[in-house]
Amino acid sequence: MEWNESTRSFVPRAEPSLSFFYNYSSSSNNHNNSNPSYPGSEVKEAALVETPQELLHAMEEMKYASQREKKKRLTSSQIESLERSFQEEIKLDTDRKMKLSRELGLQPRQIAVWFQNRRTRWKAKQLEHLYFALKQEFDLISSEKHKLQEEVMRLKARLREQAFRTHVSAGVYTEMCGAETVESTSEMLHGSKGMISSSNNNNNQQITDGYCSFPVEDHQNNNVPLPNWAVAPYCP
């Protein structure tokens, strides 16, 4: 069993921090650590308790350790190395973790936590990018629709005009309702798919305002790019 992490079933993570219990690494080359004040680094050996006395002692040590415990940021060179490694592969295998741990003088647990947090940040960025991509696509389609609607209205008006002239010259006059024509045009444009309820007269306004609501199924059927979280890291 690996002692570095995920030993919660044996050592509960109670307050104050017990991180050094499961941070313990048998490869104790922490002396080249550029961050020597790592919480509890002085008492890591005490984590290997076998008797109640040793446990008590460890608890005492922990008490004092927590008093002087300071959370330190990783150095820029450590972050650089971690970033490089992350760009290569966003997931961390044990070998790589131990290698980074040795190289950077950090606990394996710290490497794992950094990668986990980095993945979270990366995923959030990906979501942000996806949002803007979808928004751009939506805006484009929306303005295209608007232009098409305007063109249809112009063509309808010309048709009405022609019909009017024909009927006047023939001595017949038929009144056409302009508003009705526009409405039917609008329905023709998007009615069949059911994307937007045709009974709602505010639809056009809603769309141009970017508040177009549509069913999830339709959204899922859209040919939009999927997030490629598992493909390649995002380089900011």
Added chain:
DNA sequence: CAGCTAACCTATTCACAGT
């Protein structure tokens, strides 16, 4: 198949640094 372990995830906490 159940139990265990390691690794992952999301949500949250907390300390630090910059303003």
Added chain:
DNA sequence: ACTGTGAATAGGTTAGCTG
């Protein structure tokens, strides 16, 4: 003092291994 950021923690899920 306030706030944003990032390291660390809590607790849950999942996959692989083993008896």
